[in-house]
Amino acid sequence: MSVGRVGASLSALVGLLGSVGGGLALARTSTRGRAITWARRNGAVTALATGPVALVVGGTVAATADGGLGTGNGLGGAYFAMLLGLIAITLGWLARSRSHRTR
Structure with missing residues (x-):
């Protein structure tokens, strides 16, 4: 595993975490679990x-990668x-704007 692969993999996991968090914040779920409540907040x-x-x-990894x-x-x-x-930023922005409208 090269440094580029490790950096890209970790940043993809961070982006996935943000995307899931933003998606859960936008979702209107009927369940009341601790994780769902935390994610909505x-x-x-x-x-x-x-x-x-991410x-x-x-x-940075894309700019410094040698080869294609x-x-x-x-x-x-x-x-x-x-x-x-980009997906995480968009979902987070949408969730924040919706939470400000409902208050």
């Missing part, structure tokens, strides 16, 4: 905090992390 903040991290780390896709430098993972970071 803090999911937007989590998405807005982790989205830019975007920046993925962009399939060379083992983490370029595909970096692109995926950047996409997940």
Whole structure:
């Protein structure tokens, strides 16, 4: 595993965490579990905090990767992390804007 692959994989996991948190914050669930309640309260903040991290780390890995896709430098993972970071930012922004409208 190269440093690029590890960095891209970790940033993709961070972006996935933010995307799931933002999605749960937007979801209107009928269940009342602790994790769901926490995610509805803090999911937007989590998405807005982790989205830019995934975007920046993925962009750094993509900018410093030698070679193209399939060379083992983490370029595909970096692109995926950047996409997940953008999704997390969008979902977090939507969840925050909806929570401000309902108050």
